[in-house]
Amino acid sequence: MGAFLQHLSFWDWLALGTVLLILEVFGAGGYLLWIGMAAAAVGVLTFVMPELSWELQLLLFGLLSIATALYWWRRQRTAVRPSDQPNLNLRGQELIGKTFVVHEAIVDGRGKIKVADGVWIARGPDAAIGSRVRVVGQQGAILLVEAAQ
Numbered sequence: 001m002g003a004f005l006q007h008l009s010f011w012d013w014l015a016l017g018t019v020l021l022i023l024e025v026f027g028a029g030g031y032l033l034w035i036g037m038a039a040a041a042v043g044v045l046t047f048v049m050p051e052l053s054w055e056l057q058l059l060l061f062g063l064l065s066i067a068t069a070l071y072w073w074r075r076q077r078t079a080v081r082p083s084d085q086p087n088l089n090l091r092g093q094e095l096i097g098k099t100f101v102v103h104e105a106i107v108d109g110r111g112k113i114k115v116a117d118g119v120w121i122a123r124g125p126d127a128a129i130g131s132r133v134r135v136v137g138q139q140g141a142i143l144l145v146e147a148a149q
Contacts (some may be wrong), residue, residue, distance in 0.1 A: 004021055006048075008057055009046065009050075010044070010050075011043075011047040012041060012045040013039050013040065013043030013046055013057070014042075014043040017036045017040035017043060019036075020032045020036030020039060021036040021133065024036060030072050030076070030142050031061045031072060033072075034065070034068035034069055034071065034072050035065045035068065035069065036067040037068060038061055038064035038067075039061060039065075041060075041064055042057055045057075045060065046084055092120075092138035092141070093104075093138060095115060095120075095143060096137065097134065098112050098134070098135055099133065099134045100113045100133060100135065100145075101113065101131070102108070102114075102127045102128065102131050102132075102133055103119050103127075103129070104129065105127065105129050106122060106124055106125070106127040106145070108134070109123050109124065110122070111124075113133060113135075113145065121141065121143070122141045122142070122143045123139070123142050123143070124144060124145035124146055125146065125147060127145075127147060133145040133146065133148055134147075134149075137140055
């Protein structure tokens with residue numbers, strides 16, 4: 001092992017970086033990307049300065065790996081911001097409080113209402129076709145309605 005460490009070349013670091021980048025493809029969440037980049041950076045430094053001792057190479061790799069992992073961790077923490085549109089992609093939530101026309105009579109608590117160019121399953125008190133109902137909630141893809149005033 002000592003003989004291998006004493007003869008580390010830039011090819012070894014580039015190979016390690018490549019292996020780490022390939023492993024990142026399988027879903028490591030970004031961490032192996034930055035550690036692979038650290039290995040590649042040490043490989044470039046070893047190419048430019050071939051007289052670097054293996055101890056210094058390992059130290060540089062460790063420091064660069066920690067620095068890039070911390071960078072990634074901080075970036076991930078600050079990247080999560082509250083949305084200015086919290087109901088985006090929650091179409092049923094956007095419909096709460098709005099009034100719509102019954103498309104298929106609500107009988108025994110189930111029917112359909114017309115929403116824009118689509119039809120939604122509705123649950124609520126019985127209502128005839130054409131009557132108006134107000135959406136008061138949502139359970140999955142089913143809208144909870146009540147008679148509109």
